[in-house]
Amino acid sequence: MWVPPALRLAGALFLADMAVLAALARLGLKLAQLGLVAAWLEAGLRFPALAMAGWLLAPGRPQGATALLCLAPASFLALRTCLALPGAPPALLATASPGWLVLAYGASGLALLTWQALGHGAPADAGTPEAKATLRRLLALTWPQWPYLCGAFIFLTLAMIGETLVPYYTGRVIDILSNGFSADSFTTAIWLMCLASVGSSLFAGCRGGFFSFIMSRLNFRTCDQLFSHLVRQELAFFQQVKTGGSDLTSRLATDVPVMNRVVPANANIFLRNLVKALGLYGFMMGLSWRLTLLTLLELPLAIAARKLYDVRHQALLQAILEARACAEAVVQEAVSSIETVQGFGAEEEEARRYERALDETRRLKDRRDLERALFLLFRRMLQVTMQALMLYCGRQQIHEGVLTTGSLVSFLLYQGNVSHHVQALVYMYGDLQSNVGAACKVFEYLDREPAVGTAGTQAPGALRGHVAFRNVSFAYPARPKELVLQDVSFELRPGEVMALVGLNGSGKSTCVGLLERFYEPQAGEVLLDGVPLREYDHKYLHRQVALVGQEPVLFSGSIRDNIAYGLEGCGEQDVRAAARAAGALDFISALDKGFDTDVGEKGGQLSAGQKQRVAIARALIRCPSVLILDEATSALDGDSELALQQSVLRGGARTVLLIAHRPWMVESADRIVVLERGAVVEMGTHAELLARGGPYSHLVQSKRHER
Structure with a gap:
């Protein structure tokens, strides 16, 4: 058995x-x-x-x-x-x-x-090599603040001395009152007790101020480093993580402040409670070493109860957060799809779903509150039991003459404080481990090297604008086995306007992303004037190769700021010339504040056509050697599109890569490259491709039928 x-x-x-x-x-x-x-x-x-x-x-x-x-x-x-x-x-x-x-x-x-x-x-990862390495990095990150840390530790020591003297002089006052009143001794004890109380409060405030100042500086430095590092990552990185108020913003808004608490805040808590506990035990040993040994019986039970409660409490908090997230998801889904909800008469069903989610959250909160009440009851009963035992033993020692009444009162005051400090040390250890976990996530991003490097140094004084795709094959990182481009080769000659056409999913935008060096091809190379793109300086390359997309993004600020975005030292004449070339000067001048007009969040104060013209001006002010227009004229009216064709597409020395669905824009190109399923299937002028009767001819005919 x-x-x-x-x-x-x-x-x-x-x-x-x-x-x-x-x-x-x-x-x-x-x-x-x-x-x-x-x-x-x-x-x-x-x-x-x-x-x-x-x-x-x-x-x-x-x-x-x-x-x-x-x-x-x-x-x-x-x-x-x-x-x-x-x-x-x-x-x-x-x-x-x-x-x-x-x-x-x-x-x-x-x-x-x-x-x-x-x-x-204890946390499962306590003491692991990864946690130790993270702690060492956090210490190195905090080390430049050592003058402020030294000041904080000095004030911490002074505050601890003052706080331990208050109970001592309280007992002295009681002894003076019990053994015969002496005005001088009583006044001196009162003054010393007040001085210790005021001094401890002042020094404690200074200590907290120093640690808050240190954490504020660390938050600023770390957020700046993390954001600077994140914006240098390749485009595929942002497509794989949740950027819309989730993962990356959570690191900046939540994890960075948490990780920066590890050294300053935990050092503050650890040293404050450790020094106070040791100091209080020293005073308690001086008053009665027998009673001090008796207090040690409480510590194991108090620590065990705290750890058990913390484990349960953290699990319940996580469950409450998940239940609350479910309730919020019900609200968000119902509100965002309110037409469907009302269209099917499902208002009551959605209300019942939300009620069930709220009920689960309430149940978990009730359980959390019950466990907290039981924990507080146990802790209080343990404290009362220990105090009763100490009073009994203290009475025996008072009768023996080895302890005075005032000393017993001081001892009881010390004992109540020392238990709190020891439990704070236990709680701090668990908090330290969770904060180290947050730091690991931040350091993971700080250590990440972008897949598309920016170590190029070439920045020639002039570029001809000759672009060549040589046997390029590419698959997106999220789908590495699905080739979007397969052995693609074509050229853009200097000063030429070339149109890239094909059905949706044929690889046109992928070619644009490779030319902008958002990605690196798995095979082949993209050359600019015969030099691989990776050898050019990052800023230089993106000044010489400018992109205007179908849905351009503008940033909050003035029109002037958006046109000169990313450039330094742009004069007013440069901004106006770029706006004139993009056909945007007339509508900008008609605005009340002209170039100082605020475009709103993501350019929401402007129409779609106005946003596109501002985006085109933002590209033209760089005087690029290669201009990419990826459906950049879709929101323009006929007159604006004709003006753009005259001023931009026929600019002379500038090489233009054009992606457009409007047939007459494609027809005006010097050369057309046709993509189909990620491969080049045809290349030539509009007339040549029509005469062949191939894929381009079928594509034009389908567009005419759609019209």
Whole structure:
């Protein structure tokens, strides 16, 4: 029959212990004459027997229970002797009543459960090499702030001294009042107590101010570094992560402040509570070392309860967040699809869905509040029990004359504070590990190298604008096995207008992305004046190769700022000339504020045609050698499109790559390249391609039928 290992170990220890205690009972009278030494001698004789029994009958199980069973009675008797408690405990467990044996096993079991709770509450990744490496990086990140950290630590020490002196002088005042009133001594004690209280408050405020200042500086530096690093990543990176208020913005808005709390805030909490706990224990030892030993009984139980509660609390918080997110998703889905909801008369169904989501959130919150109430009740009962025990022991010491009433009051005040500080240290450890997890995510982005490098250095004084695709094959990173372009080769000659045509999904926009160097091809090369694009300086390349897309993005600010976006030292004449060339000067001049008109968020204050003309001006002000118009004329009226053709497409020295669906725009191109399923299938002028009757001819005919 299978027996659980824990039960097998307990049974083995119990049977072996009964045999050893029966043998020691015969020597009880002789051993009892040794006093306290007999208890430790009994523990030494029991340990090898219990250890051997546990090893034989329950191999592989931890032997902590053996040590506890042997050492617990001897430690208890030694503590009783130190505290000088009344009563006559047995000298040996072997000669004691069965109740003492039950008490020994119960205390050992409780200690084992406490130890298991402490181990269970620790984060799984505590102490891992990754966590240690992250902590070292955080320390290196914080090190430049060492002058402010030193100032914070100085104020922390001064605040701790003041806070520990307040209870001490409180007890002094009570002793003065109890032993006969002395005006001078009473006044001095009151003044010193007030001075310590005011000084501790002042120094604590300075300490908190220093740490807040340090965290603010760290947040600014880290956010700046992270954002600067993110905007240099390749386009595929942003297509794979959630940028719309989710992943990247969460790193900047949430994880960066959290990770920057690791060193300053946790150092503040750790040092404050550690120094205070040690200082308070020093004062408590000076008042009564016996009572100080007694307070140590509370710490394991308080720490275990805190860790168990923290584990449960974190799990419930995560569940509450998920339930709340589900409720928010119901609202967002219903509101965004309100026409469908009302069209099918499903208002009541959506209300029931939201009610069910809210009910789940309420249930989890009720459970969280109940567990918190039980935890607070246990902690309060533990504190009351310890205070009652200390009052009882303190009364004995007052009668013995080794402790005064004021000293007992001071000790009780210290004891209440020291328990709080120890629990804060336990909580800080768990908080440190969670903050390190947030830092790992931020460092993961900071360490990421863009797949499309920007280490090129070439920046010639002039470019002819000759573009060549040489056997280019490409697949998007999200779908590496699906080739979008297959062995594509074509050229754009200097000063030529070339149209790239094909059905949707044929690879036109992908060619634009490669020419703009948003991606790197898996095979082949894209050349500009015979030089691979990767060898050009990043800023230089994007000034010489300008793109205007179908849905251009404008940024909040004036029209002038949007036209000169990304350039330095642009004069008013340059801005006006670019606006005139793009056909935007007339409508800009008609606005009340002209070039100072605010375009609104994403250019929302302008019409689609006006936004496109501003975007074209933004490209033209760079005087690019290669201009890419990717459906950039779709929102323009006929007159504006004709003006654009005269001023931009026939600009002379500029090379233009044109992607358009309007036949007459394509017909005006010097040369046409036809793409089909990622491959070049035809190339030539409009007349030549029509005469062949191939894919281009079929495409033109289908466009005419659509019209």
